Amino acid sequence: MKEVAGSSPAPSTITKNTFSLTLEKYYTRKRNRIIFKNGQSLNALALSMWEHLDFSEIDASVLSRVLKGERLFTQKQLIIFCKLLSLDTKEITKLREALLLDLLKRFDLDEIFLNIHHEYFLQNLEKDLERIWEVRTLGQSVVGLNWSDFLLEQIKNKTSSSIEEPEYSIFLNLYVKALFQKCVLLCDITSPQKLLQASTPFINEIKSTGNILKNNSIINIANCRLASVFHIMGKSKPAISLASSGFLMDKNISVQALSQRESLINLGRLGNLKDYESLKKMASQNLKRYPKEYRFQFYEGLARAENDLGRLSKAIKYLELAEKTKDDTNILTSKYIYHVQLTSVKLHIQKKYPKTFSTDYLEKDATNSLLISKEHGYKRYENNLISLMQQIF
Helix, strand or coil, X not given: CCCCCCCCCCHHHCCCCHHHHHHHHHEEEECCEEEECCCCEHHHHHHHHHHHCCCCCCCHHHHHHHHHCCCCCCHHHHHHHHHHCCCCHHHHHHHHHHHHHHHHHHCCCCHHHHCCCCCCHHHHHHHHHHHHHHHHHCCCHHHHHHHHHHHHHHHHHHHCCCCCCCHHHHHHHHHHHHHHHHHHHHHHHCCHHHHHHHHHHHHHHHHHHHHHHCCHHHHHHHHHHHHHHHHHCCCHHHHHHHHHHHHHHCCCHHHXXXXXXXXXXXXXXXXXXXHHHHXXXXXXXXXXXXXXXXXXXXXXXXXXXXXXXXXXXXXXXXXHHHXXXXXXXXXXXXXXXXXXXXXXXXXXXXXXXXXXXXXXXHHHHHHHHHHHHHHHCCHHHHHHHHHHHHHXX
């Protein structure tokens, strides 16, 4: 098993936490060995968890760091741990509560969030959603996904209690925002082969909520997310079909931006120059209205499309615009995932036009992006970078 990207900051920033202290009940130390209550050693339990987690996510060093309080389990890892140790409902609840308390402390979130009946729960939800989104911008998509699971569970529990209008509509819109975040995080860390199955329940929930609210923009957001999934899977035709409703019928500028980028990338991939040029002209007219983060994604997408269309000079032009937008943007994401995205574009260009970039420069850049991807759990980008680097260097 190889080392996996974890769900927490570097060990030096963390002391023994509530979760690791709660875990101590379930293992003993015999000389230099750790033995869990099911009789397995640390190495044996890590191997069993690895097998139950589709041969990913954990190894002995990760499990050791969890016990020391240097990392936290994801929700999925915790479920497997409890299953292998045959813990009862009461024990599982205590571990889960300890894990959630540590997450709250880590992101400086109010413990009100654990109590769905607290009078300030709804008032704090939007603020907490924004703060949880910062987890991704700090390059911790795995942690963000873990926290997102808890967040969505709390929201679902709240929807089962009585909420009256106008709070109910406000609440459902925030629920859509949380579902959207979940889908984006899944795209960061899930392999293309598993992405459709992982994303579909949440995309369908966005659509369902859009129907309840009678809001077509929300339904188009769901279609954009599904289009993105099909694009990642290499299925451009269904991606274009799904995304087209967003820029043809939706007045929401964010929905237009998402759907136009998705369509442009896939039109370029299919070599459909006529429709690509027509849509690019339409999208460029709206560009000044886009927030900076959307402008970055737009330029980055055009660089990919122009390269696929065999137009090197235009691909470089949009790559440079994306770089400039990234540098001008105060969003923390630029430090991590934006950098990895741009490196991927450069590698695709170099693959098609081998003398475009200095080999030494690009290899160093690619190696750095690969380390970022491994460290922060960007599994999709990690696999893509490895494949491209093997073909180029």
